[in-house]
Amino acid sequence: MRKSILAAVAVLIIPLAAMAGQKSLEVKAVLAQQEQIKADVLAGQGRYASISAKDRETLLHRQQELVHLLEGKESTDELTEAQRVEAFNTLEWIEATINNEPDERMVCVREKTIGSNRMTRICRTESQWAEARERAREQLMRGGACTDLGGAGCTGG
Structure with a gap:
């Protein structure tokens, strides 16, 4: 259980660090990560059990928006600067919600x-x-x- 939590946090941090540094990010990896988080949130087990119903609904909606934004792209280089900022903010919001630290999201x-x-x-x-x-x-x-x-x-x- 503890290893899966650490792995999930590491998977979130690596793409965020890449986006913050304006480096290209592989969209396929982000989408796979978000699909795994979605499945875990819907199951409502482990670290996702403490997420409120409202936050769960919002998280799933924000993920859907992120997927729509990244659809058909292979890399974040294909996004405009405004879209990269939007994707970064969405990923940060998802991470903060999962970690239950809304004031610490970037x-x-x-x-x-x-x-x-x-x-x-x-x-x-x-x-x-x-x-x-x-x-x-x-x-x-x-x-x-x-x-x-x-x-x-x-x-x-």
């Missing part, structure tokens, strides 16, 4: 750099995004201007 967004038309990808955990939003809200309440959700560019007011 969420990436694409933003334009100030003064440029170039898009950059910013990745933070859900809890880091919430913390950045809270810092920005507090800064606005104090009357200061804050244009950086990360808080580094915020000054007192």
